[in-house]
Amino acid sequence: MIKNLFIAGTRPEIIKISPLVNELNAQVLLTGQHFNKEMLEDFLPLINPSNLSNLELKEFKDFNQSRYLISDLIKSKILELDIENVFVLGDTNTTLVGAIAAKSANKRLFFMESGMRTGDLKQVEEYNRLIVAHLADVNFCNHENNVNNLKKEGIADNKIYLTGSTIFSALNRLNVFELNEDENNYILLTLHRPENVDDEHRLKEIILGLQLLDYKIIFPIHPRTKDRINKINNLDTDHIEIIEPKNYDDFVKLMKSSKLIISDSGGLQEEAMVLRKPLLIPRKHTERPEMLDVFNILTYEISSLLENAKEIIANKSSLQKKVRESNYLYGKDEVIDNYLNLINNKLL
Numbered sequence: 001m002i003k004n005l006f007i008a009g010t011r012p013e014i015i016k017i018s019p020l021v022n023e024l025n026a027q028v029l030l031t032g033q034h035f036n037k038e039m040l041e042d043f044l045p046l047i048n049p050s051n052l053s054n055l056e057l058k059e060f061k062d063f064n065q066s067r068y069l070i071s072d073l074i075k076s077k078i079l080e081l082d083i084e085n086v087f088v089l090g091d092t093n094t095t096l097v098g099a100i101a102a103k104s105a106n107k108r109l110f111f112m113e114s115g116m117r118t119g120d121l122k123q124v125e126e127y128n129r130l131i132v133a134h135l136a137d138v139n140f141c142n143h144e145n146n147v148n149n150l151k152k153e154g155i156a157d158n159k160i161y162l163t164g165s166t167i168f169s170a171l172n173r174l175n176v177f178e179l180n181e182d183e184n185n186y187i188l189l190t191l192h193r194p195e196n197v198d199d200e201h202r203l204k205e206i207i208l209g210l211q212l213l214d215y216k217i218i219f220p221i222h223p224r225t226k227d228r229i230n231k232i233n234n235l236d237t238d239h240i241e242i243i244e245p246k247n248y249d250d251f252v253k254l255m256k257s258s259k260l261i262i263s264d265s266g267g268l269q270e271e272a273m274v275l276r277k278p279l280l281i282p283r284k285h286t287e288r289p290e291m292l293d294v295f296n297i298l299t300y301e302i303s304s305l306l307e308n309a310k311e312i313i314a315n316k317s318s319l320q321k322k323v324r325e326s327n328y329l330y331g332k333d334e335v336i337d338n339y340l341n342l343i344n345n346k347l348l
């Protein structure tokens with residue numbers, strides 16, 4: 001019997017659970033939060049397909065009204081699958097409903113990438129992280145700061161383990177260190193956080209501001225962002241090469257050959273670190289403060305985003321040297337062994 005079930009619904013979850021799912025030969029249950037070719041199917045080759053099922057829940061479109069219905073549907077599937085342990089990761093709506101489903105099905109809940117905090121409860125991601133950490137039987141953390149955050153919130157020491165992040169292994173499996181770096185002559189841009197794309201004024205400000213850089217920008221566009229941009233009348237995007245989202249292999253190649261990355265994605269902060277690419281984050285807060293001014297810079301104000309981007313393009317930023325020379329913060333391939341040792345010898 002396969003005892004371990006990973007619940008995932010989005011592209012970043014699939015990427016980050018994949019090294020561990022494959023090592024544990026675990027089952028994966030997809031929820032339907034992401035559903036199309038570019039956001040889901042292109043990522044399924046990363047995990048062993050024989051252990052995969054997909055609930056394809058359409059209710060995610062109306063999440064605020066349907067979250068308890070969704071978690072009940074996941075709970076029924078968990079009971080049907082006859083597993084013992086449920087793993088969730090990160091901060092998505094799938095993370096939240098997967099965790100609620102696991103506990104209401106009376107299963108042990110293991111939470112990967114736990115303990116990150118921005119302190120901003122207006123962000124749905126923060127709300128999800130907070131609730132799931134307190135529901136979990138076991139919290140796995142990427143960094144000592146995450147361990148401390150959980151302890152400060154009163155979570156018992158025996159529910160917290162420092163493992164590191166699986167992202168190094170996810171990237172290493174693609175042989176990224178052998179990949180050629182082509183011309184470093186473009187900015188890679190990704191944007192999808194509600195704080196940047198749901199507010200028309202903010203989204204316009206970023207897109208139009210980037211025109212002032214007069215530098216090539218490649219923008220694999222998240223469906224949420226595409227939808228928002230299409231709704232803005234007469235928005236000039238001619239200075240940006242907008243492309244469909246890429247599969248992981250191709251996206252990693254785009255990161256590796258870029259001069260600079262501008263992104264509001266969480267997972268990408270860790271990938272940019274592993275690939276040693278400077279990253280500017282158009283956000284007010286980060287859940288990974290240990291990276292700040294070593295591997296990336298928070299640049300919420302457009303003036304600061306442009307100023308820092310210009311310095312990097314001109315090779316005059318002090319960040320570039322730090323990004324090249326600083327030690328990784330979340331471990332390397334030994335992270336998977338940390339997980340396996342804990343799971344096989346201590347927790348199960």
Ligand code: UDP
Nearest residue numbers: 012015220245246247248251265266267268
């Ligand atoms: N990614 C990808 N193709 C793309 C854009 C992103 O494979 O076109 C990957 C990226 O490498 C990272 C993850 O998707 O691992 C980020 O996902 P997203 O921005 O949706 O979410 P977040 O990291 O903020 O949770």
